[in-house]
């Protein structure tokens with residue numbers, strides 16, 4: 001299954017996703033889709049540097065389903081992290097979508 | 098209300114300096130997350146799903162208008178304009194940036210507040226009856242004792258690294274509004290045959306994955322022995338409580354594994370062995386602290402208020418509000434007003450900055466400067482003249498704070514659940530919202546009568562679901578939310594844990610299932626006055642089970 005790497009930014013805790021150029025981006029649509037476990041492992045190895053440099057915390061890969069150019073997390077928890085609380089449409093990332 | 102003395106102020110200032118330094122060192126990379134985590138947790142800073150969360154203690158649920166205004170300011174300046182009041186008489190902010198937290202704590206210190214003892218394996222923020230000092234049925238105000246326990250336990254060196262968190266709650270009335278029997282230690286003020294005041298003490302209660310009702314370890318503990326006896330209990334726990342498995346580390350497990358009688362013997366032995374006069378509470382000290390909690394001088398008033406009766410006669414909504422949200426005050430002509438933070442379809446426990454400011458203003462104008470936070474996630478003005486209720490009601494209604502549902506089915510406790518919490522297995526707030534919309538606060542809710550629905554988004558039970566008349570526990574099965582129901586729980590003096598109905602219900606179906614339970618109750622109650630809990634205790638699970646599960650298999654019920 002395809003995966004994306006996410007984390008929380010150290011300074012403000014906001015959820016971020018890893019883009020293909022190694023940057024941490026706030027929207028899932030800008031994240032790098034990792035097609036298999038080999039790609040995930042390689043990306044996680046690179047992320048170690050960012051953890052050591054104290055840019056991000058709580059790094060983890062999560063499952064996504066890709067349809068065309070739309071990426072959707074598979075699990076509810078990750079959907080909520082990618083959008084914001086379901087009860088506050090104005091809060092979190094969904095506000096900017 | 099309690100005012101910090103020099104020691105308190107210096108202690109909070111010291112802690113703030115230390116933590117500011119730790120945050121700076123973390124942001125600069127000098128501390129790793131692993132090194133920093135314990136410091137952040139000791140200062141109430143968690144990481145949730147979307148951001149950090151700051152949990153601020155409101156000891157025994159008592160707030161001044163100045164403090165509530167400060168919370169409103171923090172909500173507006175550092176958060177998204179609101180805060181969430183919790184079942185432990187804390188307030189949580191869901192979006193603060195780590196870099197701002199030292200500044201927020203500085204703002205809090207300026208009004209004698211902090212986030213210490215809101216996390217970690219220490220003695221946590223001490224909670225108490227939100228009607229303390231005002232309830233008609235009260236024996237004595239429990240808050241001076243709560244404050245004494247708070248001072249004694251704050252960074253107590255012996256008890257800073259307990260096997261697990263430790264929660265104390267106190268009630269001053271026979272009717273327990275503080276759920277003391279599901280705390281690690283619960284204290285109930287009682288009078289003995291000689292008319293002296295003391296405590297009935299409960300030990301080993303708790304919720305979470307292994308819920309237990311506390312055992313009464315003492316029928317009567319003289320008030321002067323409060324600290325010595327508490328120390329004896331915490332010592333036995335600190336020495337014998339399990340540290341090998343965090344799920345078995347609470348005192349309830351020790352009491353269960355050791356056996357209650359053996360526990361009692363160990364506590365009494367420890368108490369006898371170290372009954373040093375050092376810890377005996379001198380009456381002068383109790384009096385000194387009690388002076389801070391002296392009730393406001395309430396001018397005498399007629400028991401019946403003409404202003405209230407006139408308005409009631411012409412305004413149904415006002416009449417409903419008074420009937421449901423005003424409780425009996427110990428002084429004639431006054432009421433205890435519950436301000437519901439459960440608007441129909443709203444988020445239980447959330448208050449906006451504007452709402453906090455309004456409540457602060459009403460407390461100043463009409464409430465003798467006192468505000469309480471209840472473990473049921475509502476606010477309380479404990480001393481309102483009945484004559485002033487029409488004006489208070491109008492002001493509240495203008496800010497969406499006049500929902501007439503205190504104690505009714507839409508007055509739901511809900512933990513944050515998966516919308517915020519990283520430990521959650523399911524959402525809880527939207528379930529509360531849908532139940533609230535289904536039953537609302539009109540004639541149907543009044544007909545259903547007293548009903549406590551409590552929802553948790555995982556087995557940790559922060560929403561107290563085990564002691565809900567109807568409890569809802571959100572779980573995950575094969576990647577899908579499923580909700581387990583329990584019936585017949587109660588967190589008051591008749592404390593019981595609810596019974597599980599059977600298989601869980603989907604997110605879509607859970608509100609219908611609640612409606613089935615409610616309709617079944619309406620159908621079988623002996624009189625309209627028999628409330629849900631009494632009816633359940635009389636008839637048991639069978640009729641509810643039948644209604645919930647046999648319908649699906651095609652029977653004609």
Ligand code: HEM
Pocket residue numbers: 143144145150182183184185189261264279302303304305306307347511512513518519520557558559560561
């Ligand atoms: C970041 C959010 C939270 C985390 C990580 C968290 C964690 C936990 C955990 C792990 C337990 C189980 C403890 C045990 O059984 O030993 C627990 C229990 C509890 N929490 Fe929370 N909680 C959170 C939010 C809340 C909120 C918002 C409330 C109030 C609404 C709350 C109030 C309680 C209560 C009342 C209990 C059960 C009583 C007991 O300790 O036995 N917690 N929490």
Ligand code: SF4
Pocket residue numbers: 512513514515518519520521522553554555556557558559560
């Ligand atoms: S019960 Fe579970 S989901 Fe709810 S706040 Fe507690 S830990 Fe989070």
